[in-house]
Amino acid sequence: MKKNMDRAKKTLTDVLELPLDVALDLPKITIIGDMRVEIINHKGIIQYTNELIRINTNIGVVKITGNSMEIKNILIEEISIDGSIESVEIIS
Amino acid sequence: MLVIKIWNYFKGYVIIRIKGLSLERLLNLALVEDIYLWNVKRLSNMEIEASVSIIGYNNLEELVNKTGCKIEIKERMGFPFLLERLKKRKMLGFGVLFFIIFTIFLSSMIWEVEIIGTEQISENEIIGILKNNDVKIGKFKKHIDKNQIQRAIFDKYDNISFLDIRTTGVKLILEIKEQDITLEKIDRTQPCNIVAGKKGVILKTVAKNGKALVEKGKIVEEGDILISGVMDSENSDESYLVHAEGEVLAQVRYSKTIEMPIIKHEKKETGKVYKQKGLKVKEKGIKFFAGDIPFENYIEEIDEKDIIKLRWPKINIPLKMITHIYREVELKEIKQDIDFLKKSAQLKAIEEINKELPNDSEIISKDAIYSVEDNILKAKITMEVIEDIGKIQTISD
Numbered sequence: 001m002k003k004n005m006d007r008a009k010k011t012l013t014d015v016l017e018l019p020l021d022v023a024l025d026l027p028k029i030t031i032i033g034d035m036r037v038e039i040i041n042h043k044g045i046i047q048y049t050n051e052l053i054r055i056n057t058n059i060g061v062v063k064i065t066g067n068s069m070e071i072k073n074i075l076i077e078e079i080s081i082d083g084s085i086e087s088v089e090i091i092s
Numbered sequence: 093m094l095v096i097k098i099w100n101y102f103k104g105y106v107i108i109r110i111k112g113l114s115l116e117r118l119l120n121l122a123l124v125e126d127i128y129l130w131n132v133k134r135l136s137n138m139e140i141e142a143s144v145s146i147i148g149y150n151n152l153e154e155l156v157n158k159t160g161c162k163i164e165i166k167e168r169m170g171f172p173f174l175l176e177r178l179k180k181r182k183m184l185g186f187g188v189l190f191f192i193i194f195t196i197f198l199s200s201m202i203w204e205v206e207i208i209g210t211e212q213i214s215e216n217e218i219i220g221i222l223k224n225n226d227v228k229i230g231k232f233k234k235h236i237d238k239n240q241i242q243r244a245i246f247d248k249y250d251n252i253s254f255l256d257i258r259t260t261g262v263k264l265i266l267e268i269k270e271q272d273i274t275l276e277k278i279d280r281t282q283p284c285n286i287v288a289g290k291k292g293v294i295l296k297t298v299a300k301n302g303k304a305l306v307e308k309g310k311i312v313e314e315g316d317i318l319i320s321g322v323m324d325s326e327n328s329d330e331s332y333l334v335h336a337e338g339e340v341l342a343q344v345r346y347s348k349t350i351e352m353p354i355i356k357h358e359k360k361e362t363g364k365v366y367k368q369k370g371l372k373v374k375e376k377g378i379k380f381f382a383g384d385i386p387f388e389n390y391i392e393e394i395d396e397k398d399i400i401k402l403r404w405p406k407i408n409i410p411l412k413m414i415t416h417i418y419r420e421v422e423l424k425e426i427k428q429d430i431d432f433l434k435k436s437a438q439l440k441a442i443e444e445i446n447k448e449l450p451n452d453s454e455i456i457s458k459d460a461i462y463s464v465e466d467n468i469l470k471a472k473i474t475m476e477v478i479e480d481i482g483k484i485q486t487i488s489d
Contacts, residue, residue: 044120050134071132071142076123 027057031088036072037064038080045079053081060092104170105145107131108152112161115140121155141166202231203262210268213249218266221245233259241266282486283333286319288312289483292342302336312342312481321487333487340482343456346448347474348441352433354467356426359391364420372396372412387420430469434462437471445475453479 006024013023021028021041030038039055039062046054046061048071053064069083110118115138122129127148133141144152149165156163178185205222207215221244222228227236238257245255245268254269286302293311297304302319306312321336366385371378395415438460449455457476462469 044123045116048116048119048132048134048140049137070134071119072130074119074123074129074132076126 025058027059027062029062029088031085034066034085036080036082037085037088038078040078042077042079045074050083055079060090063087063089063091065089100143100145100170102171103145104168104172105143106149106165107141107143107167107169108149108163109135109139109141109166110156110161110163111139112156112159113138114159115161118155118159118161121159122152125151125155127151127155143169146172199262200233201262202227202229202233202236202259202264205229205264206266208265208267209270211270212251213268213270218245218268221248227264236264282335283321284336284484284486285317285321286336286338286340286482287485288314288316288318288340288342288481290314290342290344290479290481292344292481294318294340294342295478296341297338298340299336299338302334302338304338306340317485318482336484338482339480341478342481344453344477344479344481345474346445346477347472348444350437350441350444350471350473352437352469352471354428354430354433354464354469356428358424358426359389359421360424361391362420362422366390366418366420368416368418370414370416372410372414374410385418387418389421389423390418391421393417393419430464433469434460434471437462437469438473441471441473442475445473449477450479453477 009024010020012018013020020026025041027042028038028040030036030040032038039057041057042062043056043058046056048054050068050070051065053069053071055062055064064081064085065087066083066085069081069085072080072082112118119129119132127144129142129144129148131141131143135141153163205219205227207218210218222241225237225241225244227241236259241257242255246252251271252268253271254267256265256267258265258267291311291313294306294308296308297306297318299319302321303323304319306316306318312318318340319336319338321334322331323334324331364387366387393416395417397413397415398409399411399413400409441460442458455475455477459474461472461474463472464470
């Protein structure tokens with residue numbers, strides 16, 4: 001049932017050409033080079049170390065690995081991570 | 093973002109260290125409580141470092157107690173903390189304030205008076221006028237009445253065509269333009285005669301005012317009255333005085349005698365040089381090797397050199413190395429060409445006469461007489477010139 005709802009929403013946003021992240025309440029993950037990852041619309045930090053950061057979102061857990069990572073900014077909607085990024089993985 | 097950084101700086105923020113096990117939970121709680129954290133660094137498993145605003149810090153403390161973490165302030169940053177530190181050093185703040193006020197105070201005064209463009213009027217006189225109007229160094233700029241100064245200067249001098257007074261920084265600049273030609277004031281009420289300034293033969297007399305006393309062909313001596321300011325009354329025997337005016341053209345003779353030796357002594361260097369070195373301290377000289385100069389005829393040259401030359405600071409050290417150079421010369425007698433000498437004598441004489449001639453004169457003749465006496469050529473040049481010889485002489489009784 002929920003899947004059907006999601007599919008309907010997706011079709012509607014496609015038809016109306018609305019931005020997906022706004023319409024479907026999805027996180028927007030931006031990767032800038034290998035230096036920064038920005039996640040808008042996240043649901044909190046699960047784990048935070050220098051090598052591994054896990055962030056909860058609507059679509060699952062976003063796992064970021066890298067070296068000497070630090071959280072540049074952390075706000076209710078937005079988080080930005082600086083450091084040398086090696087991988088960004090979505091585990092749903 | 094720079095704007096946020098500047099904002100944070102002015103609001104003040106603290107760098108904190110949080111120790112504990114459930115640090116992620118603390119971060120999430122901070123998010124929910126809307127506490128803005130930035131520059132979050134992981135130091136170890138148990139410890140993170142973060143920056144937080146002052147208000148955020150107070151809120152964070154409550155959360156820290158809930159989660160059982162420990163929080164400590166590592167560094168206080170920003171303007172409010174700087175201000176607090178400065179409050180303890182009141183004299184520094186006072187000094188800064190004093191400096192600013194003192195600078196403003198000093199820069200609102202006149203420290204220099206510059207006068208541009210004066211040629212005939214002396215600057216000291218203008219400074220004197222300024223002083224009379226209470227404008228001097230140390231006067232406040234806003235107390236200067238420019239119009240008053242302008243009026244005072246214009247009152248005193250007639251030949252100023254333009255005057256601009258302005259203040260640039262701490263300088264008072266007076267720009268003055270003088271009139272190039274000052275109109276000569278002729279006092280026509282003063283009775284006078286026109287007398288001869290030179291000896292000459294009168295060619296023409298034009299009396300605009302007064303009575304002409306000389307006619308064409310008359311020879312006048314210096315000081316003779318040419319146009320009289322004393323007029324006879326037609327009706328009575330009494331006479332009255334006028335300001336005589338007119339033009340008196342006369343033929344004036346100028347002569348000049350130039351002497352030139354025919355045999356000229358010429359010095360010729362033989363090439364032999366004798367040098368003496370010496371030292372000079374201030375004005376006193378010391379010769380190192382005093383000895384007789386081995387030449388009969390010589391030219392002496394003195395060459396001075398600074399021993400120590402300082403480019404900076406510019407101090408003149410009065411210690412100089414002196415080299416006396418004596419060059420031997422041979423005397424020779426040379427007989428010059430007489431024709432050439434005559435020409436050069438004539439040219440020299442004409443040049444000298446020309447210096448004496450007034451501007452509006454007209455040369456009518458030129459004559460030269462030469463004579464040779466004891467190896468000396470004498471050239472007498474005579475020039476005849478038409479010029480106005482009139483000179484004003486006031487009548488005083």
